[in-house]
Amino acid sequence: MYSTSLLRMAARAQPGTFFRANGVRNITPRSSNALYAVPAMMIASSGSTSSAFSTSIRMRSDAHEETFEEFTARYEKEFDSVQDVFELQRNLNNAFAYDLVPSISVLVAALKAARRVNDFPTAVRIFEGIKAKVENRGQYDQYLEELKPLREELGIPLKEDLYPEEK
Structure with missing residues (x-):
């Protein structure tokens, strides 16, 4: 308008x-x-003192830096309480938005949540997110090795297995 x-x-x-x-x-x-x-x-x-929209963000005075352990505990709890696909994907977007790679326990909780809500594509995409966040191929291989038993238990293939690259 x-x-x-x-x-x-x-x-x-x-x-x-x-x-x-x-x-x-x-x-x-x-x-x-x-x-x-x-x-x-x-x-x-109109006499109102506050605008309907704001261009600045209000900062909380009691905000503190979150440690990696607090981050891990918070996201484990978030993924344990996921009830639908939207919550799962929102939590994954939030977890991967930080400048760090989530811990193995957070990824285990995310994969179990994906299985609980029966979301196969998101489970595969979790591994794509890990690959994008790590610094090198060696770190990605370590994550794959650590998550291999759970991946086999849940039947989650990697994108590389589904779509092999032609050379």
Whole structure:
């Protein structure tokens, strides 16, 4: 609606309404219908002190740096309480968004949650996420070795096994 209001004001305005000769924007609209021209003025004139939208984030004063152990415990608990695919994928996106690779216990909880909600594609994608987060192939192989028994138990193949690359 805001862009439509500006279009209406531009169509109705006289030349020079938007810009003065010195290039400074004219703040007060000269249109006959000022309510359509500047919706922000309606908010300011309504007497409310707070805006409906904010451009800044409120910071909590009691926020502290989370340790890796706290991160691990929090995400294990999150994955243990997952009840649907949306929660699983949201938690995975949040866990992989940090500048670290989740621990084995978090990945085990995520894989079990994927099995619990019967989401095969997400289980395969967990291993793709690990591959993208680690620094080198050796680290990825260590994760695969550690998770191999669970992967075999749950029947989760790797993307490399499903789609071998042709050379």
